[in-house]
Amino acid sequence: MFPYKTSIEFDRKCNQPLYLQLSNQIIQFIKNQQLPPSTKLPGSRTLAEQLQVHRKTIVACYEELLLQGWVESIPKKGTFVHHNLPALAQQKLDEITAYDVKKTTGFPFYKNAILPEKPGDKQEDFMYLNDGISDGRLTPIDDIARTYRRISAKRNTLKHLSYGSTYGNTTLREVLATYLNSTRGLHITKENVLITRGSQMGIWLSSQLLLQKEDVIVVGATNYGSADTTFLHRQASLQRVSVDKDGIVTDEIEKLCKQQQIKAVYVTSHHHHPTTVTLSAKRRIHLLNLARQYNFAIIEDDYDYDFNYNHAPILPLASHDTNGNVIYIGSVCKTVAPVFRIGYLIASKEFVDETSKLRGFIDRQGDALLEMTFASFIKSGDLDRHIRKVMKIYKQRRDLFCKLLKDELGDVFEFKIPKGGMAVWLKLSSKYSWSVIAEIARKYKLEIGAWERYDLANSQHNCIRIGFASYNETEMNELIHRLKITVEACKHITVKE
Structure with a gap:
C-alpha cells in the first residue's frame, strides 16, 4: 500500500520543485521500509490524481528516483522499488528523539581531554566577562x-x-x-x-x-x-x-x-x-x-x-x-x-x-x-587613525573601570592599574572563591566564564583577568553592579576553598 494519503506533504512556498519534494519523501518511505524492495509504485496518472499535482511532476519524480537507483522500471509492468536494495539498519524514529539523533555518533573517535570546552551561544540578557577584547562598535x-x-x-x-x-x-x-x-x-x-x-x-x-x-x-x-x-x-x-x-x-x-x-x-x-x-x-x-x-x-x-x-x-x-x-x-x-x-x-x-x-x-x-x-x-594610514581614536576611548574606559572597582569593590579585589592593554588583573580576597562567585553570578545574569584557565599551574593565586575595552559607560556600571550584588550574596554562603 503506497503511504501517500496521510504522509505526503507539499510546501508550495518552498523554492524546491514539487517533484524533488515528492522524490525525497518517497526515498524516506523506502529507507524506513514503508516501501519494501519490489513494491510497485502507482502509475503516474493515478498518483497525480491522488496527490492533485500535474502528471509531469510524477514523471519527473520517478525519473529522479530511477537516476538515483532507488527504483527500477520494468517494461509493460510499471515502476518498482529496486529489488536489490539492502535494508537500512537504523533505529526507529519513535524510539529516539531528534536530539539524540544529532547528539550521538555511530562510530568511535578520539577525544582530547587537553582541549577545553568552548562556550555555547550567548543569552541576550546575560553579561559576559572577557579577558580583553576590542569594542566592535568602534570598528x-x-x-x-x-x-x-x-x-x-x-x-x-x-x-x-x-x-x-x-x-x-x-x-x-x-x-x-x-x-x-x-x-x-x-x-x-x-x-x-x-x-x-x-x-x-x-x-x-x-x-x-x-x-x-x-x-x-x-x-x-x-x-x-x-x-x-x-x-x-x-x-x-x-x-x-x-x-x-x-x-x-x-x-x-x-x-x-x-x-x-x-x-x-x-x-x-x-x-x-x-x-x-x-x-x-x-x-x-x-x-x-x-x-x-x-x-x-x-x-x-x-x-x-x-x-x-x-x-x-x-x-x-x-x-x-x-x-x-x-x-x-x-x-x-x-x-x-x-x-x-x-x-x-x-x-x-x-x-x-x-x-x-x-x-x-x-x-x-x-x-x-x-x-x-x-x-x-x-x-x-586608516589603521593608525583608528588606533589613535580608540586609544583615547579605551584609556577613559580603563580609568572608569578601575575607579568603579576601587569605589564599589575595593574590599574584595586587589589590582594595579594596567599601563596598557585592554584588561585588568584582579586578585579576589581570600574570603571568597571564584567557583562560588561564578555559580552565584549566573543568578544575576552575569557569566564569569572559565576562571580556572588563569591558574593552569594550580598555584591558587585566586586571580582572574577582566577586560574593560568592550564596555561603554552604561554597560560598565551595570557590570560592576551585577558583580557587586553577586559578592554581597556570596558573603552569606561562601566557604574558603
Missing part, C-alpha cells in the same frame, strides 16, 4: 567596506579569486613589512612574513615545527591558556617559571638551560598575559642572550602592542634579534575587530618557508580580497 566598518568594494570592482582583482600563495597575499606582506619596520623597529622584508588567520594560528604553526613529544618549552607560571593548550597538545613538557612585576623571570630560565635542553620560550613581553606586566629591558636582553647561547626559539606573542596609555609602546624582542631566534606573532584582530581573521608570523625566511608549507595543508590560503583590503587600510 570603522564603513571605511573597510568601501575599500573592499573598490578593490573587488577592479578588473585586475579577478586573478586573486583563484588559488594563491600559502604565504598570504603578496601586497599585504609587503605593506606589513614596511609598517612593522617603521612602527616596531624590525628589519624585515616580505620573505620574513607569513599571513595567518590570527595569533593563535601563528602559535599553532610554530609549535608544530618546534616541538615533539617531551620537548621542553618554558612558559610563565601564569600564562596565556590557549598557548599552554597548544603546547600540551603537541605532548611537550611545559616548564613554568615565575612572573613578577618585571615580567617572566629570566634567571630561572637560565637555570633550566643549564639543567636540560630547552626548545623554546613563549613570552608575551609587552603586556604579559594574563597579568599585564611588561618585560623589563634588562630581562629582554638577558633572554635574547640566553636564546643565542643555548640555541632555543623565542615565540614572542605581541597580541596588543598598539594599546599603551602611559608611554610609547616598547619595541618588541624581535627588533633586537640579530641571530634569528625570535618568532614574532601578532594580528589585526585585536586592534580592529576579532571577526577580521588576519594575523602575521615574522621569522627567518627558512622558518617562514617551512610554516607556509604546513599552513597549506590546514588552510590552503587566506582571504585574498580581505588581505588586499587591509593592505590598503594600513598603507593609507
Whole structure:
C-alpha cells in the first residue's frame, strides 16, 4: 500500500520543485521500509490524481528516483522499488528523539581531554566577562567596506579569486613589512612574513615545527591558556617559571638551560598575559642572550602592542634579534575587530618557508580580497587613525573601570592599574572563591566564564583577568553592579576553598 494519503506533504512556498519534494519523501518511505524492495509504485496518472499535482511532476519524480537507483522500471509492468536494495539498519524514529539523533555518533573517535570546552551561544540578557577584547562598535566598518568594494570592482582583482600563495597575499606582506619596520623597529622584508588567520594560528604553526613529544618549552607560571593548550597538545613538557612585576623571570630560565635542553620560550613581553606586566629591558636582553647561547626559539606573542596609555609602546624582542631566534606573532584582530581573521608570523625566511608549507595543508590560503583590503587600510594610514581614536576611548574606559572597582569593590579585589592593554588583573580576597562567585553570578545574569584557565599551574593565586575595552559607560556600571550584588550574596554562603 503506497503511504501517500496521510504522509505526503507539499510546501508550495518552498523554492524546491514539487517533484524533488515528492522524490525525497518517497526515498524516506523506502529507507524506513514503508516501501519494501519490489513494491510497485502507482502509475503516474493515478498518483497525480491522488496527490492533485500535474502528471509531469510524477514523471519527473520517478525519473529522479530511477537516476538515483532507488527504483527500477520494468517494461509493460510499471515502476518498482529496486529489488536489490539492502535494508537500512537504523533505529526507529519513535524510539529516539531528534536530539539524540544529532547528539550521538555511530562510530568511535578520539577525544582530547587537553582541549577545553568552548562556550555555547550567548543569552541576550546575560553579561559576559572577557579577558580583553576590542569594542566592535568602534570598528570603522564603513571605511573597510568601501575599500573592499573598490578593490573587488577592479578588473585586475579577478586573478586573486583563484588559488594563491600559502604565504598570504603578496601586497599585504609587503605593506606589513614596511609598517612593522617603521612602527616596531624590525628589519624585515616580505620573505620574513607569513599571513595567518590570527595569533593563535601563528602559535599553532610554530609549535608544530618546534616541538615533539617531551620537548621542553618554558612558559610563565601564569600564562596565556590557549598557548599552554597548544603546547600540551603537541605532548611537550611545559616548564613554568615565575612572573613578577618585571615580567617572566629570566634567571630561572637560565637555570633550566643549564639543567636540560630547552626548545623554546613563549613570552608575551609587552603586556604579559594574563597579568599585564611588561618585560623589563634588562630581562629582554638577558633572554635574547640566553636564546643565542643555548640555541632555543623565542615565540614572542605581541597580541596588543598598539594599546599603551602611559608611554610609547616598547619595541618588541624581535627588533633586537640579530641571530634569528625570535618568532614574532601578532594580528589585526585585536586592534580592529576579532571577526577580521588576519594575523602575521615574522621569522627567518627558512622558518617562514617551512610554516607556509604546513599552513597549506590546514588552510590552503587566506582571504585574498580581505588581505588586499587591509593592505590598503594600513598603507593609507586608516589603521593608525583608528588606533589613535580608540586609544583615547579605551584609556577613559580603563580609568572608569578601575575607579568603579576601587569605589564599589575595593574590599574584595586587589589590582594595579594596567599601563596598557585592554584588561585588568584582579586578585579576589581570600574570603571568597571564584567557583562560588561564578555559580552565584549566573543568578544575576552575569557569566564569569572559565576562571580556572588563569591558574593552569594550580598555584591558587585566586586571580582572574577582566577586560574593560568592550564596555561603554552604561554597560560598565551595570557590570560592576551585577558583580557587586553577586559578592554581597556570596558573603552569606561562601566557604574558603
